[in-house]
Amino acid sequence: MSHPAVEPAPTEPGWSDYGTLAFTYFAVGVTVSVAMIDAGISVGTTLIAALVVYSATSELAFLAVRAAEGSALIGILSGWLVASRFGLLAISLGTRFGGSRPHRAAASINSFDPNVALAMHQPEPNRLRTVFWKVTAALMVGWWVGSIVGVALGNVIGDGAAWGLDAVFPATLLAIIGSALRARDGLTAALAGGAICLMLVPVAPAGAPILASALGAAVAVTLSRNRGPGMSSTPMGRRS
Amino acid sequence: MSWWVILALAAGVSGQRLAGMFWAGPFLTRRPALARLGDLLPMAVIAGVIAQLCFASSSTSTGLTVDARAVGLAVAGVAVWRRAPLIVVVVAAAAATALVRAVG
Structure with a gap:
């Protein structure tokens, strides 16, 4: 894929x-x-x-x-x-x-x-x-x-x-x-968000794991930036 | 559930929604380095909701379980990957989950 x-x-x-x-x-x-x-x-x-x-x-x-x-x-x-x-x-x-x-x-x-x-x-x-x-x-x-x-x-x-x-x-x-999972940033954000949530479910109060999953978006933005601006993708299909 | 509980819940829920729209959203927009977070937030948060719904033992207990829900999610994943319409994704996932429960 x-x-x-x-x-x-x-x-x-x-x-x-x-x-x-x-x-x-x-x-x-x-x-x-x-x-x-x-x-x-x-x-x-x-x-x-x-x-x-x-x-x-x-x-x-x-x-x-x-x-x-x-x-x-x-x-x-x-x-x-x-x-x-x-x-x-x-x-x-x-x-x-x-x-x-x-x-x-x-x-x-x-x-x-x-x-x-x-x-x-x-x-x-x-x-x-x-x-x-x-x-x-x-x-x-x-x-x-x-x-x-x-x-x-x-x-x-x-x-x-x-x-x-x-x-x-x-x-x-x-x-x-x-459809956003087909773009690299969207997939990264989702996988990171899901993983963060699963790691916290056993230890955090209800609701906190999903709140923390938002950090998955920050992970995706950081990784995308490290690849350089030329590689950055537009997972939401935004056109300028 | 008394009326003040309903009002307190409503105030907290609505307050967070309004704060996101009128404060945090524009805050991100004013900072180009952060603007892309706005597009990616739904992916990360919804993935978290999916993970919670499919793998948490229950909405209150703090444990992880792999059961029929995971099979339903996997079937949904294949259907989404094959670009099946939403209704096919939903029916296939529910049928797979029910089937595993009926057999198991």
């Missing part, structure tokens, strides 16, 4: 991609709602949290701490820590999103993994913003239908793991960064 210095021209998601992204967030929404209801939280609170907290991993992290008899304060700190990845994704978006302040504020609040990664594949600012909001719309449809189905029906499908549903989100994430 060779890695060309410049990846092929970026392609935009098609209808089946938007449908699959919606399904992925449907699965996430159902998972969170079922976990909240199982934890004895009311239907109303579950839906309000889905709207206001707006971070499935933060809700799950809080529940996990409370289930382990941890205090509410530790649960909140844990929820903040696992949400740090959305802050990092918003940093990425903030380097090239442009637009008015309200537009940028709305975009940052809606920063999730798929919409930021797919938008940042687009070299052209207008296309970047369009792809961001189209992906966001697909994620929201899936997330809301999933959250409501989760509270309405509860755990009707039984153990989702038996259906391989827990493989849906990581597979989607891998596909989303797939």
Whole structure:
């Protein structure tokens, strides 16, 4: 498998991609709602949290701490820590999103993994913003239908793991960064980020390993610089 | 989960997102040496999320496990490498994971 210095021209998601992204967030929404209801939280609170907290991993992290008899304060700190990845994704978006302040504020609040990664594949600012909001719309449809189905029906499908549903989100994430993995810098950043995370999972509190995985981007930039400017690649396909 | 917990979680999550967009992002952009970090951050962070989801024993415990999730990830990796559409990647990964669990 060779890695060309410049990846092929970026392609935009098609209808089946938007449908699959919606399904992925449907699965996430159902998972969170079922976990909240199982934890004895009311239907109303579950839906309000889905709207206001707006971070499935933060809700799950809080529940996990409370289930382990941890205090509410530790649960909140844990929820903040696992949400740090959305802050990092918003940093990425903030380097090239442009637009008015309200537009940028709305975009940052809606920063999730798929919409930021797919938008940042687009070299052209207008296309970047369009792809961001189209992906966001697909994620929201899936997330809301999933959250409501989760509270309405509860755990009707039984153990989702038996259906391989827990493989849906990581597979989607891998596909989303797939085209960037074909460029050397993107592959380096991903391998370094994944390795850093795995090294820290056994020793660090939940959320910290993913926060530290951001250093993988610094590793890629440093290695790329050591190869000299003539060798630097443009993994996101940015054209000047 | 009381209302103040929801508000505290929301404030921390939204605050980090707004700080990234309005403070850290422009901070990187003003420094050419750091600007490329912005493009590479999603790759590194998402790879970390994938690693956590596929190899951590659970969302709370601190251990690593190789199980059916790793098989699903490997199948997804092959599908992505072959440039399969997203829906094929997702269905193949879920089917492989379910199959390993059914057999094992």
